[in-house]
Amino acid sequence: MTDSIEYERMLRRRRDELTARDAELLATLASLGELRDANNDDEHDPDGAPVSGEWSRLAGIRRETQAELAATDAALGRLAAGTYGICVNCGRPIAPGRLEARPTAELCIVCAERTSRR
Incomplete structure (x- = not known):
């Protein structure tokens, strides 16, 4: 079982x-934005994806x-x-295995399943 310090x-x-990752994506998007703003017609470029x-x-x-x-x-x-580790919906503990698999889980498995069926 993982303790709160490890989580x-x-x-x-x-x-x-x-x-x-977000910073890298933002920089790449800024570069692509400059290409888009330059009105480059890349929509017909056979060598790659359009900008x-x-x-x-x-x-x-x-x-x-x-x-x-x-x-x-x-x-x-x-x-x-x-x-942390307490379901925000029902107040029951979230299983340690669920938290290990998905550390950001805010719902226990029962509440998560109910929510996904809606």
Whole structure:
């Protein structure tokens, strides 16, 4: 079983990784944005993906990264508040195995299954 100190280390490492990924994505998107603004007609480039298509793909990945970062920050907040590992819906403990597999989990497996069926 993992203790709260280990969960915090794991979450902080993940937060650092996500922050670095977000910065990389932001820099790449800025570069692609400059190409898009230059009105380059890459839509017919047979050698690669169009700039606008690549920008859309990376923007989607960045949104997912930011969502995961927000979930990680929320989990760290629950740790600081002493509520980490307690289901925000029913108040029951979240199984350690679930937290090990998904350290940002805020719902126990029963509540998560109920939510996914809706």
